[in-house]
Amino acid sequence: MIRVYKNPVAPPSLPKKLSWNHDDVVAQLREDQHCKCYLCERKLITDFQVDHLQSRHNFPRLIYEWSNLFLCCFYCNCKKSDHFDNILNPALTDIEDLITQKMDFPNAKAVFTNPGTPSSQTAETIKLLSRIFNGTTGIRNIREQAFYDYAKSKISDFQALLLDWLETESPEAEQAIMEELSSAAEFTAFKRHLIRINPRLRSRFAPYIRLQNT
Ligand SMILES: [Zn+2]
Structure with missing residues (x-):
């Protein structure tokens, strides 16, 4: 999750x-x-929905409020439902400054942490992200496992790209890394x-990420 x-x-x-998911809303969010x-x-x-950051059920006055609308996938929207009305607003918050997002492949999970004492909003966001990436009950169902496997494959591919650059410093690998660090790429926060966390990578690619303050 990024800004x-x-x-x-x-x-x-x-x-x-008239509608909160008219084509002009969807087009602008896309x-x-x-x-x-x-x-x-x-x-x-094609699998996108317009999500209400603060749910329609609990905040009916915000149904047509532009600042409350975000593009979301069906999978995440189901996880969030109307049970997470107090998560961080990514249009107002540098999410990566507040939540470290990393993969723990040996333990087959994604890890979300806050370096200090998290606010209630940060804690709720971490809880939701954990449910999305690690499953709701601790044992993933088929859909949750398919989601994790997809994220793992994409982030593993990026790790291989980093190893390639660390060995060769080839311009091709460098260009590919830059593209993968853009906000338009998938799983940017993890990448x-x-x-x-790697001094050599950080030194070379710092201009292509927004560094944390710490
Ligand atoms: Zn999603």
Whole structure:
């Protein structure tokens, strides 16, 4: 999960309060979020929904509020439902400064941590991300396992790319790494973390990530 830069102007259909997922809303969210789910950072082709950061059920006055709408995948939307109304707003928050996002492949899980005492919003965001990547009950069902396997394959491919560059420093590998670090790529937060923790990678690719303050 990374920061999202949304167009400050609401799409024209929203003030009319006819629909919160009219095509102009979807089109603007797709552009602002690089066609990615704001929670899991997967690219969405057709499997996208307009999610209410604060749920329709609990915050009916925010149904047509542009700042409350984000592009989300069906999988994450089901995990979130109306049980996570207090997560961090990625349009207002540098998520990567507050939550370290990394893979623990030996233990087959994603790990989300906050370096200090997390706020209630940060803690709730960590809880939701953990459910998305690690499953709701601790034992993944088929859909949750398929999600994890996909994330693992993409982040493993990026690790292989980093090893290639560390060995060869080839321009091709360098260019590919830069593209994978952009906000438009999948699982950017996990990839940027791998850069931050390696001094050589950090030294070379720092301009392509937003470094944490610590
Ligand atoms: Zn998602």
